[in-house]
Amino acid sequence: MARPHPTLWHMSGYQVDDATAEDIAEEVATYRPVADALRVLADLSIRTTVSAQEAEAARGHLLAAAEILSRQAEEGPYGVRHSTGGAGLTRAFGNSVVGVRNPVAPPLQIVRAEDGVHADFSLSSQYEGPPNLVHGGVLSMILDQLLGEAAAAAGKPGMTGTLTIRYRRATPLGALRGEAKVDRVEGIKTYAVGQISDAEGVTVEAEGVFILPKWAREARRAPERFD
């Protein structure tokens, strides 16, 4: 959910539309309950021990739901959409970490504060790696998003160049907190740092280097809009 400079919206593949705050609220009210039901189902898909007949009956309902949802659908992925319609909001509703319409995403609700960003979230069985522990890769995925948002929040949006994750100790499934902030800026490189903690303290630390691509830096210097 990096938010590039306005002139970059189109060049970076962002869609610009005129959705109002009401339009966006309606989109969330309509489709988020579907994604939330799918989050519950992802957890059940792993834990269920019902009979083959019952599993097949459940699958029948899933296929019926898929038939309905596919009656009208966009061709491609959600992308990132920016509204000029008074809402001034960037929507990344399909994003793998924060997307409210994406059942793969927990989803994190990342809060921008004065000194960086943070998010409180909870991970259930679909985020497991070693027994009862969060998958190390899931932790790196969440930290990539948090660090990228911290860079964007500080006015230094960019693509991840390098991401380094240090696993201090195992992270249990359940309630967790993520935090990230910009550590320093060196030329075109923005260094962000972050961590994930459980109730006992930090379990994982991360550092990321974010770089605005050359085409984007050149666009920023150009006086005219490219859209």
Add this chain to the structure above:
Amino acid sequence: MARPHPTLWHMSGYQVDDATAEDIAEEVATYRPVADALRVLADLSIRTTVSAQEAEAARGHLLAAAEILSRQAEEGPYGVRHSTGGAGLTRAFGNSVVGVRNPVAPPLQIVRAEDGVHADFSLSSQYEGPPNLVHGGVLSMILDQLLGEAAAAAGKPGMTGTLTIRYRRATPLGALRGEAKVDRVEGIKTYAVGQISDAEGVTVEAEGVFILPKWAREARRAPERFD
């Protein structure tokens, strides 16, 4: 899906059971179709543009499926299970990257070859970060799993200590290939390297350090089983 020494199964939280090859095939045949339907639904949840009435009707089917699957279910996450029943298989069916019963997982089917591991896979809209591109965090998640499996395949299972990801260029959604191998072993540290490629070549590189925890090293030296 690291596979520790037998004496470590219980200490590391692995469950040991006597499931036969037939039992395991039946588990996959019963529950994988449910997870596969949920994978299709995750993509549709992001792309659908049906009316609020239709979305609510689809949700009704999802709640009906959830009711059926929750009639009988295990309390906790899937964990990692090792069979002594002749199958000799380790099942991580809930794993976020490779778990066939986990709709969050693509799932990767990782092949162990002589010189490391590899997997061909395809990522659709639920793995998006920037528009039309794979989320950088999803790539790090997949690489964590690949590197860990490469270390385990080389007889050096361990927990991830440090993971470093270098993003060479943007990775498009669609068909991709992941590869990993052990680069070197230094004492208790195993260094694994890997990459993800699209049709044009490498997009992301990774290096990971895997360390067998102290309690596990001590258990390996002990002559008796701990279970």
